Amino acid sequence: MQDGCTGNLYFYGFETPDMSIIEQVQQHAIECLKALYQGDFTEKDFQVNQTKPEFRGDYTVVLFSLVKSLKLSPDEIGQKLGAEMARRHPDTYLGFNIIKGFLNLEISDAYWVQVLEKNFDDVCFGKHPMNGKKVMVEYSSPNTNKPLHLGHLRNNFLGWSVAEILKANGYEVWKSSIVNDRGIHICKSMIAWKLFANGATPASTNTKGDHFVGDYYVRFNDEYKKQVAELMDSGQTEDDAKKNAPIMLQAQQMLVDWEKGDPEVLALWKTMNQWVYEGFDITYKNIGCDFDIVYYESNTYLLGKDLVKKGLEDGVFYRREDGSVWIDLAGEGLDEKLVQRKDGTSVYITQDIGLAQQKYDQYKIDKSIYVIGDEQNYHMKVLQKICEKMRMPFAADMHHLSYGMVELPSGKMKSREGTVVDADDMVKEMEQVAENKTLELGKVGDFTESERLELYHTIGLGALKFFLLRVDPKKKMIFNPEESIDFHGFTAPFIQFNYARIRSILRKNEIPKAFEQPATLLPLERELLLSLEKYPVIIRQSAQELNPSLLAIYAYQLAKTFSSFYAEHSIASAESHDKKRLRLMLASMTAQVIKSALQLLGISVPERM
């Protein structure tokens, strides 16, 4: 599903999107250096940064790296370069100064105003034209024996957001999920249900399906622990007790029966999985996740066997005496890895190879992204290496978007030990906090009941998503349930609040027609424009790095700049007609970009709050 922004904006080859100002500065500098010094210069020869606030200027060329090759002082290079850039592009540069090897360039007001005039009402501003590339983002990929928890939320928010960010960069994107619907963990819930439920169902107990099944998973572990303790009391070692506990043996037998296709086991399996799916659907809908393709492991777990055969023939794999099949990756700094058991059944990685191939065959994707926790870094490295060794054409374009675990102050969350923060509870709690704060502030007196609920959802879920997305994905993060997530400062509600303030103004004021005379920009107006102008670059960067936190940080920084601007200058009662028009346009564009950036994070904005 595309948003209408990336489809037909440009005809390939005829029109290219405008260069951002930072790219222009770079090009201008290259062009002028060539003219001045007759050498070959590229972007790599010098850096362009945003000018630090304590100096005059907008963008800065760092001159030190040019000193050696030109054999001139930074000051001399700066003077010549600055003058030449200003001479050649008088519409862009207002002036320049050189301080300690830094060439600070002031961009002209006219340039900034033209950026504003051109883009202030463009809902597609910042998004890039279609590039003809197809990419699949696999994310979420839940187990069906327990409900989603906070860690899954990080995965879901990340995956969804990265997919949207790629769309905004012109990719055709499929969101997919591989549901882990078979295996010993499901059998554990099944056997516990059989033993203890007396035929109870989610409906009969008025419980959400995934929680219902999850409860039996916990029940299994309780019983298991009890049985292990009993066996140990009767003299068995811990290892033996763990192996011999009757309920574990029953679960394992159930898995064997499942693989044999025992109708009774299959029926129960289908029923319980269905309960879980009904629960997941509610959660996914509530948190705004969607998928274009859903794979089920029960359908894919046999994939890859043919590839193992082929790999054996090609000498990529080898067979041991006992019949098991391996690959030797010791040369790549990895280990030897099993790809097929001695009994001929496949292991996890076998189906991963098969599914990777299937994705490529079915959808002709150019890039395949896997959103999977960093505990599987090794596994994913092995997978990619195997695909590479098998000369699969897509091997180089597989990308593991590895993210760190969400931990509690007490350490890792463990479903088995019940120390998890449940996803549904978490969302509900955030909505509750949103409600409390909103009522405290007394701003929704005239809202209808459903408007109120929608607002609490927007704010509460927004705060949660932002909290999880604002951190660099690859870093682990700590969540403290004692201190509930803040609604002040570096948060979604702050950004949403600024959006609502702008909307409030725009409801009451129309943007007047044209300027009567060119406006001169005040520092905060200029700062806001500088920030707005960066948006397309940020969208591109977050796609390149597969990192939504760049957008989150950007959206906050933009909202913060607006907030200062708002406190300092009146918009509706500006000192002149021109200023009023300028500021309304600024406000309008800010709202537009905030909405767009948050939307890429999966966060919506309220018209009032």
Added chain:
RNA sequence: GGUCCGGUAGCUCAGUUGGAUAGAGCAUCAGCCUUCUAAGCUGAGGGUCAUUGGUUCGAAUCCAAUCCGGAUCACCA
């Protein structure tokens, strides 16, 4: 033990293709609502960028070693 990732303010985090006096938020303190929504604005305090050495005009960023924390190295998924 091998491999990989991380260590920045009391807390949670930015900042790493090497650039100016290392930045935000929370918490603390001091101001600011008769004017567009104070979920706000302005300001203050708070740092041995884990440690040591190296590379150079310049290092939180690169290299080496060390310390601390985590992940992973299953005929589990």
